[in-house]
Amino acid sequence: MLLALALLCCCAGCYLIESASGELSLLSRRVPIQRVIANPATPGALRKQLEAVASIRTFAVTDLGLPDNGSYRSYADVHREYVVWTVVAAPEFSVEAREWCYPVVGCVAYRGYFVEHRARTFAERLKQRGFDVDVAGVAAYSTLGHFDDPVINTMLGWSDVELASIIFHELTHQLIYVPDDADFDEALATTVEEEGVRRWLTAQGRLQDLEQFQLEQHRYREVVALMERTRAELRALYAESMPDERKRERKRAAFTALRASYESLKSSWGSDSRFDGWFPQEINNAYLASVATYFRCVPGLQRELAAARGNLSAFFERVRELAKLEQQRRDAQLCSPSDAG
Secondary structure (H helix, E strand, O other): OOOHHHHOOOOOOHHHHHHHHHHHHHHHOOEEHHHHHHOOOOOHHHHHHHHHHHHHHHHHHHOOOOOOOOOOOEEEOOOOOOOEEEEEEEOOOOOOOOOEEEOOOEEEOOEEEOOHHHHHHHHHHHHHOOOEEEEEEEOOOOOOOOOOOOEEHHHOOOOHHHHHHHHHHHHHHHHOOOOOOHHHHHHHHHHHHHHHHHHHHHHOOOHHHHHHHHHHHHHHHHHHHHHHHHHHHHHHHHHOOOOHHHHHHHHHHHHHHHHHHHHHHHHHHOOOOOOHHHOOOOOOHHHHHHHHHHHOOHHHHHHHHHHOOOOHHHHHHHHHHHHOOOHHHHHHHHOOHHHHO
């Protein structure tokens, strides 16, 4: 999840002060990874994971052409489950998330907090104003290279494949970032993340793990497609002229149908329930919007990678040229509705 400088360069007042304080507190906890590994008091499990991170970080530079800087070369323990909490909001009858605009990063479809109860207090105020709201804990984020982002304890419950995924994803944000276009930025990071993990596992000869990763990505896409279809149905519903209460009924029915579709899909997989967490007790417009941000433009970017014959340097050059286009032209080339699944 890209939180970037939105946590620092946000609107005036208490939110700015709290966000800056949270970021500075995080940065003050950093310890070089090699120092943690060398410390005899470091638990064996933590040492093993940080050794994996160091190897992944090297691969990101040497094989993927991602930034060679201080990010993910230090470790910080924040003594909590998540490093930040994000708030996403959408109107009751819209599938488009509300945006907040900040210096440098532009407009993004969330607001981030280092303290959970402040995120939930803000979310409650939005609910009282009639918004659909989603609050989510986030284990990792990027400051776009403005600071040397650490590996955080919140990330270390993951497998080495998941660690590689998030490191490749966040470093891509540092390499290329377009203000005001979260769909493009997140889809690019997702594309590089998936290609990077594929190459990383192949280089290690971990073909079984690669097969499992590709299966998970396929199922990932199937779940996203269900959500995107529901989002498209709701977009059409909200455009219709009818009483609000009738819209609410059909909206509830759409979410009930989404859950049923997921259960049917899951049954076709056998015992795989890894995506159950994607279907929390409350699904709403804000939640669907947050999922869509990551995937809408991925197929178009995968086409660009194929056109570059898999050469990542050439791919990044093509992407930089696309980044110069006006957003409408870029969307038309990369993010057509048919690509969304």
